[in-house]
Amino acid sequence: MENKIVECVPNISEGRNAAVVAECVNAVASAEGVKVLNFTSDYDHNRSVITFIGTPEGVSEAAVRLCKKASELIDLTKHTGEHPRMGAVDVIPFIPIKNVDMTEVTALAVNTGRRIYEEADIPVYLYENAASASHRRNLADVRRGQFEGLSEKTKLPEWKPDFGEGYHKTAGISIVGAREFLIAYNIELSTDDVNIAKAIAKTVRESSGGFKCVKALGLMLHEKNTAQVSLNMTDFNVTPLYAVVEKVKEEAAKYGVEVTATELIGLSPMKALIDSARYYLKIRDFDYNTQVFENHLL
Amino acid sequence: MENKIVECVPNISEGRNAAVVAECVNAVASAEGVKVLNFTSDYDHNRSVITFIGTPEGVSEAAVRLCKKASELIDLTKHTGEHPRMGAVDVIPFIPIKNVDMTEVTALAVNTGRRIYEEADIPVYLYENAASASHRRNLADVRRGQFEGLSEKTKLPEWKPDFGEGYHKTAGISIVGAREFLIAYNIELSTDDVNIAKAIAKTVRESSGGFKCVKALGLMLHEKNTAQVSLNMTDFNVTPLYAVVEKVKEEAAKYGVEVTATELIGLSPMKALIDSARYYLKIRDFDYNTQVFENHLL
Numbered sequence: 001m002e003n004k005i006v007e008c009v010p011n012i013s014e015g016r017n018a019a020v021v022a023e024c025v026n027a028v029a030s031a032e033g034v035k036v037l038n039f040t041s042d043y044d045h046n047r048s049v050i051t052f053i054g055t056p057e058g059v060s061e062a063a064v065r066l067c068k069k070a071s072e073l074i075d076l077t078k079h080t081g082e083h084p085r086m087g088a089v090d091v092i093p094f095i096p097i098k099n100v101d102m103t104e105v106t107a108l109a110v111n112t113g114r115r116i117y118e119e120a121d122i123p124v125y126l127y128e129n130a131a132s133a134s135h136r137r138n139l140a141d142v143r144r145g146q147f148e149g150l151s152e153k154t155k156l157p158e159w160k161p162d163f164g165e166g167y168h169k170t171a172g173i174s175i176v177g178a179r180e181f182l183i184a185y186n187i188e189l190s191t192d193d194v195n196i197a198k199a200i201a202k203t204v205r206e207s208s209g210g211f212k213c214v215k216a217l218g219l220m221l222h223e224k225n226t227a228q229v230s231l232n233m234t235d236f237n238v239t240p241l242y243a244v245v246e247k248v249k250e251e252a253a254k255y256g257v258e259v260t261a262t263e264l265i266g267l268s269p270m271k272a273l274i275d276s277a278r279y280y281l282k283i284r285d286f287d288y289n290t291q292v293f294e295n296h297l298l
Numbered sequence: 299m300e301n302k303i304v305e306c307v308p309n310i311s312e313g314r315n316a317a318v319v320a321e322c323v324n325a326v327a328s329a330e331g332v333k334v335l336n337f338t339s340d341y342d343h344n345r346s347v348i349t350f351i352g353t354p355e356g357v358s359e360a361a362v363r364l365c366k367k368a369s370e371l372i373d374l375t376k377h378t379g380e381h382p383r384m385g386a387v388d389v390i391p392f393i394p395i396k397n398v399d400m401t402e403v404t405a406l407a408v409n410t411g412r413r414i415y416e417e418a419d420i421p422v423y424l425y426e427n428a429a430s431a432s433h434r435r436n437l438a439d440v441r442r443g444q445f446e447g448l449s450e451k452t453k454l455p456e457w458k459p460d461f462g463e464g465y466h467k468t469a470g471i472s473i474v475g476a477r478e479f480l481i482a483y484n485i486e487l488s489t490d491d492v493n494i495a496k497a498i499a500k501t502v503r504e505s506s507g508g509f510k511c512v513k514a515l516g517l518m519l520h521e522k523n524t525a526q527v528s529l530n531m532t533d534f535n536v537t538p539l540y541a542v543v544e545k546v547k548e549e550a551a552k553y554g555v556e557v558t559a560t561e562l563i564g565l566s567p568m569k570a571l572i573d574s575a576r577y578y579l580k581i582r583d584f585d586y587n588t589q590v591f592e593n594h595l596l
Contacts, residue, residue, distance in 0.1 A: 038588075181591070241579060245579055261580050261581075261582040262579050262581050262582070263582060264589055266589070267591045268591060270568045270591065273575040274568060274571045274572065274575065276575040280540070280575070281539060281540065281543055281560050281571075282559050282560050283559075283560050283561065286562060291565055292565070292571065293395075293479070293565045294567065296565075297396065297596055
């Protein structure tokens with residue numbers, strides 16, 4: 001078996017104190033077999049995202065070390081920020097990348113959740129593919145009430161943590177799960193009317209009857225005076241990028257509006273982009289696994 | 299320095315006797331540090347193409363072993379086929395893939411050419427980036443006269459081999475060089491009029507004043523009763539796939555004809571496809587090296 005690679009993208013509840021963020025990143029990087037690809041902090045959200053890959057053992061160890069370090073440095077009783085949060089390390093998704101399947105990564109997430117409680121003393125909710133019940137799959141549902149609501153929430157039988165009891169008094173609860181690669185993708189429109197972006201977002205998102213595995217919001221980019229459809233594509237194999245872009249173009253045309261540009265936030269797997277190349281170039285009988293040169297190198 | 303990878307795509311003058319082809323492929327695969335990705339044989343052309351990658355030392359050794367084996371098994375005095383050819387191993391291009399640049403691969407090609415003469419006793423012409431003079435850059439010019447013309451050609455001072463004198467009496471001359479990745483790409487039209495494909499090919503190819511690094515022919519696909527523009531894209535960083543497809547669409551429209559499909563023959567580097575995805579999806583501020591996930595794994 002070739003080497004296995006898992007991605008992990010923890011979100012930590014600190015986006016203002018660069019020294020704290022650096023210590024957290026260093027805790028991740030200290031685990032053997034792990035490579036930090038990227039980390040970004042947002043002041044308004046007071047939140048940082050760390051992206052790293054590694055062996056299953058490596059990413060699990062890194063996540064545990066991160067939870068220990070963050071619980072020393074981050075106190076949620078003093079935390080404010082625009083983004084909802086429940087833990088010092090708020091959410092820890094594991095994503096299969098290479099030579100591992102979702103079943104294996106789900107087991108890894110469960111095992112890591114157990115270790116976070118046992119080794120860092122932080123209770124854990126499991127979510128998405130690692131969820132222990134259907135009402136715990138959706139991250140927004142699990143996080144509802146945020147840190148401040150944990151005292152009440154954890155008393156409800158249906159919201160008892162999966163590992164541990166109650167919550168850590170300053171580090172809250174960490175939400176650990178397994179999911180597919182998420183692509184954050186924005187589509188800008190030739191209008192300053194945010195209501196058009198909101199209407200289009202409603203048309204394309206799954207929760208309003210649109211594309212499966214698509215979350216969408218209509219937003220205003222005030223600096224550019226431009227309306228934007230902001231997307232999370234949670235499974236590009238189910239709904240590809242081009243399908244959403246073409247639908248947004250079609251809907252925008254009804255308002256006499258055009259798609260002026262799109263924006264990829266962070267990383268995309270090459271397959272998500274190559275699927276769109278294949279569609280627009282009309283390549284027939286295309287075999288992704290054998291015809292893309294780099295697939296022979298990976 | 300990370301591991302270096304070079305690709306090599308030798309064309310051998312045997313496409314009918316599968317046992318001979320297998321022995322040649324095995325000679326390549328016997329070199330250490332080499333991986334054979336693909337080999338294909340064409341009966342009418344009486345020619346096979348072997349695609350392999352490996353370390354610089356590995357691909358060089360594999361090319362020398364291939365020349366030795368092919369000169370034992372292939373006799374050009376008895377060879378017939380539609381494709382022009384000059385050597386038992388006719389042409390041996392080396393292509394930089396990873397952690398090597400064209401300068402280094404050019405030196406590798408020159409060194410391998412010298413070894414082919416010294417160790418396999420087959421004279422060598424160098425071509426493309428390895429050419430010793432500008433009139434020797436173009437493969438078609440080097441190969442003009444084919445095997446049958448070598449007796450006369452090699453007597454001309456301007457066509458003395460780069461390594462060796464004259465030619466091998468049964469294995470001819472091998473043509474060794476360094477070039478960029480070549481993409482073989484076909485565009486099918488909604489017409490059975492081959493003259494339209496020929497006219498469009500003339501518009502897009504470099505030799506008629508079209509796109510740089512594009513070779514094109516108009517062909518008839520008799521089985522499908524469809525005209526096709528058949529392309530060799532010799533540097534997709536200079537002329538991308540989408541530029542040619544869009545130009546062919548535009549020219550075809552002048553005849554009331556559409557592009558119905560395209561076809562990728564063999565392999566394409568992921569960047570050639572992702573460049574087209576970026577263009578059609580209108581992704582702005584896209585950083586290929588950092589935003590494509592797999593670039594962090596390679």
